[in-house]
Amino acid sequence: MGLSPRSLFFFLFILFIDSVTCSSCPIDFSYVQTFPWDSSPCQDPTDKSCCQTLLSLFGIGLAQYLKQTSMFYFPNETSSSSCLSDFQTKLQSLSFPRSLVSECLGNSTEFVVNPSFCAGIATTQDWIKKVGPTSLLDSSCNGDMTGLTRCGLCVEAGFRVSAQLASLDKNSTKCFYYAVFYAAGIVNEFGPEDPRTAVCILGLTLDSSATNKSKNLSKDSLYKWVFGSLGALVGVLMTTGLIIVYKKWHKKNQQKELHEEYVTGVKARVLPNTGAKWFSLAELEQATSGFPQRNMIGQGGYGVVFKGILSDGTVVAVKQILDIDSKGDEEFVNEVGIISNIRHRNLLSLNK
Incomplete structure (x- = not known):
């Protein structure tokens, strides 16, 4: 028995609505399954650093979203909720409990554009109006962030720029995160999904096996850098x-x-x-x-x-x-x- 034209119309309409709902998240979180992040804190229920790890991991997607759309956070709660759900699905595929996302990242309103967030900044255009076309982030957070000196200068730059923004509005929140996303998504040429950027700017810890591999590959260059910088450092x-x-x-x-x-x-x-x-x-x-x-x-x-x-x-x-x-x-x-x-x-x- 076939469907009437009217029934077929409503059936296709429902499928369309369902498709739009499922694809409303503008971020591709597939990197969760491929990026060499250290998941061990979230495998131990007593490890309190798991939430920081997940916040940094989610931050990769937010920084990439900023790079692609010029928006720091999502335009509405539907997009935010969908992204948290997608992020949760990717974590579940790695055998992590479903409750981790809600426990660590909170509800969907945390990632929706809000006038109270950092002096009312919503886009990179707003950022430039408040901070200017260049800032300490541009001079400190571009390029390879490997090494304590480079990373330290970048983190301190983010800290000072966020303090500058906070001074514009005493009730501002999240200014440090804005600086982090801007540095990783806009300033750094390698982008937020590069391990060097994620480790320093987003504060994400790499898996030990990936870290050891990276150390072996950069051993010779590290020695050259250390000895070349020793004289200047002493001075x-x-x-x-x-x-x-x-x-x-x-x-x-x-x-x-x-x-x-x-x-x-x-x-x-x-x-x-x-x-x-x-x-x-x-x-x-x-x-x-x-x-x-x-x-x-x-x-x-x-x-x-x-x-x-x-x-x-x-x-x-x-x-x-x-x-x-x-x-x-x-x-x-x-x-x-x-x-x-x-x-x-x-x-x-x-x-x-």
């Missing part, structure tokens, strides 16, 4: 040390009277909003043994990071800012707020 460290000594002396003589007033003002703005713990300069000097070069563990364009041990035995990283201008206080407050609300493998959390 930079010595110069940095002299600059630190001079600035510490200069600050103690010029800003001693203003210090207490500054501390009181910043405490009033930072602590109620973040719950962060305030340490005095004397405590930090004691923890780092006076900021000696032997305790220096990292360096960026605007500061030096030292390893320290608090009186209770907690190991911490202490950043000493070198570039302090007229906007230094405002940027510091913004940066503290950002660190308190983001998750990224290449950034330490605040001590609370």
